[in-house]
Amino acid sequence: MKLLxxxxxxxxxxxxxxxxxxxxxxxxxxxxxDSRQIYKYMDxxxxxxxxxxxxxxxxxxxxxxxxxxxxxxADFVKDAVQIIERLWERKTLPIIEGGTGFYVSALLxxxxxxxxxxxxxxxxxxxxVSKDVLYERLLKLxxxxxSTIDRNNPRRLIRALEIVQSKERQTVPTLTYDDVLRxxxxxxxxxxxxxxxxxxxxxxxxxxIEEVESLLQKGYTWDLPSMSSIWYLPVKxxxxxxxxxxxxxxxxxxxxxxxxxxxxxxxxKDARIQWFDIREKELHKKVEDKAALxxxxxx
Numbered sequence: 390m391k392l393l394x395x396x397x398x399x400x401x402x403x404x405x406x407x408x409x410x411x412x413x414x415x416x417x418x419x420x421x422x423d424s425r426q427i428y429k430y431m432d433x434x435x436x437x438x439x440x441x442x443x444x445x446x447x448x449x450x451x452x453x454x455x456x457x458x459x460x461x462x463a464d465f466v467k468d469a470v471q472i473i474e475r476l477w478e479r480k481t482l483p484i485i486e487g488g489t490g491f492y493v494s495a496l497l498x499x500x501x502x503x504x505x506x507x508x509x510x511x512x513x514x515x516x517x518v519s520k521d522v523l524y525e526r527l528l529k530l531x532x533x534x535x536s537t538i539d540r541n542n543p544r545r546l547i548r549a550l551e552i553v554q555s556k557e558r559q560t561v562p563t564l565t566y567d568d569v570l571r572x573x574x575x576x577x578x579x580x581x582x583x584x585x586x587x588x589x590x591x592x593x594x595x596x597x598i599e600e601v602e603s604l605l606q607k608g609y610t611w612d613l614p615s616m617s618s619i620w621y622l623p624v625k626x627x628x629x630x631x632x633x634x635x636x637x638x639x640x641x642x643x644x645x646x647x648x649x650x651x652x653x654x655x656x657x658k659d660a661r662i663q664w665f666d667i668r669e670k671e672l673h674k675k676v677e678d679k680a681a682l683x684x685x686x687x688x
Contacts, residue, residue, distance in 0.1 A: 390687050391477055391566045394680055396486045397422075397493055398574035399652035400645065401585045402667050405438045407574065408486035410673045411680055412446040415482050420469055421450045422487030422496070425618050427465075428456045430604060433597045434620040436588075456604065456615035462495045463503040463561050469496050470562045482684075490655035499563055505555045515547050523547060530554070570683040572676055573662040575653070580668065585645045589620075593638055598624055619644045 394417065396408045408419045421427070425435040429452045438448055449472050454460050473483045485493060495503050515523065523546040527535045531553045538545050576584075601624045609616060611625055620641060627637040656662060665676055 390568070392482065392684065392687055393473070393497075393566055393569040394482060394484045394683075395493060395497070395569060395571045396484060396574070397490070397571065397656055397662065398488065399581060399649045399656070400436060400488050401581065401588050401649075402574035402576070403672075404486050404488065404574055405442060407572070407673060407676060408484050409442060409445050411677065412482075412484055414677050415680060415684060416480075417482035417484045418447040418449065418476055419484050419486050420472055421448060422465070422469070422485050422489055422492040423450075424460070424465075424489040424492060425615070426451055426487070427454045427460050428452075428615045429454065430456065430607065430609075431600070431615065431618070431621075433592050433595055433600045434618050436592075436620075456609045456613055459614050461503065462492055462500065465492045466495050466503065466561050466564070470564050473564060473566075488652055490652065494659075496564055497566075497569060501552065503561060505552045508551050508555065511551055511554070512547055515550065518543075520546060523550065526550060527553070568683075568687050570680060571659065571662040572679070573656055573664045574667050575664050576667050578649070578653070581649055582642075582646050585649060586642050589641050589645060590638060592620065593634075593641075598627070598634075598637075602628065619648050 394411060394415075396404045396411070398404055405419075411417060412419055421438075423435065425431060426437045427450055428435070431437070437451060442448075443451070450465070450468060453468075469485070476483045485496065487493065491500075494500060520541060520543045523543055524535065524538075524540040527538065527546055527549050530550070534549055534553065538549050540546070575581075597620060601621055604616070604621075605628075611622070616622065623637060623640050623644060626632055627634070632640075663679065665672060669675060
């Protein structure tokens with residue numbers, strides 16, 4: 390059987406710790422589904438698994454891409470599919486762990502738009518076309534797709550036409566699996582915010598600002614997508630002499646709260662996720678029991 394475990398949820402919920410526990414319990418290896426942890430040299434600012442944690446089990450898709458490279462969901466799916474298939478061949482359980490919901494969705498459910506790059510010239514030809522004409526054109530080309538699009542949203546109609554008519558579509562593999570257990574970690578917002586605030590302060594004490602300075606010294610610039618992390622970009626203003634260290638921490642905390650809200654909104658849309666409150670006693674044991682039942686039923 391081709392089975393998968395997924396450990397998802399917002400930042401700071403202990404996903405890495407749980408994934409390591411499950412990997413030990415079920416002979417698994419971890420595949421990071423995080424759009425920032427893929428980059429080299431970005432450890433503190435991305436909340437990456439520590440060297441000590443990485444010694445406990447095998448982690449894939451950490452520290453594999455140079456920060457100058459743009460890495461997207463299509464790249465993640467291609468890389469993850471190859472790794473997962475190798476793990477299955479070795480009778481090893483793949484455990485997908487991360488907080489980038491779009492990456493998880495693209496891997497498990499498929500998103501046909503991820504292999505279609507923006508075509509600015511194509512969009513330019515349609516910018517003065519009425520939304521009714523755009524809708525009728527899409528209806529003729531792809532009746533199934535048009536049913537999912539708001540006919541009053543020209544931007545989405547143009548993007549849909551771009552996808553349908555694209556001749557630049559990349560070949561993005563589809564992951565074929567028998568079953569997947571989705572585990573979500575959560576708590577109420579107040580608790581998550583307090584937890585993230587403490588985690589952020591610890592990150593600053595551990596050298597977050599110095600890590601950003603090191604990246605700049607290596608030649609990485611603020612216009613790179615890799616430098617747009619919520620824990621990196623606000624440091625720019627501070628390093629340029631505006632604001633205090635305390636003000637920076639407050640700003641970073643606010644941005645993290647917003648990010649947590651977005652993550653919670655994304656994951657809550659998926660009714661297939663089985664949620665566990667991180668404040669539960671014996672949390673790891675409860676999740677382990679759920680995973681053991683899942684694997685037994687699919688043996």
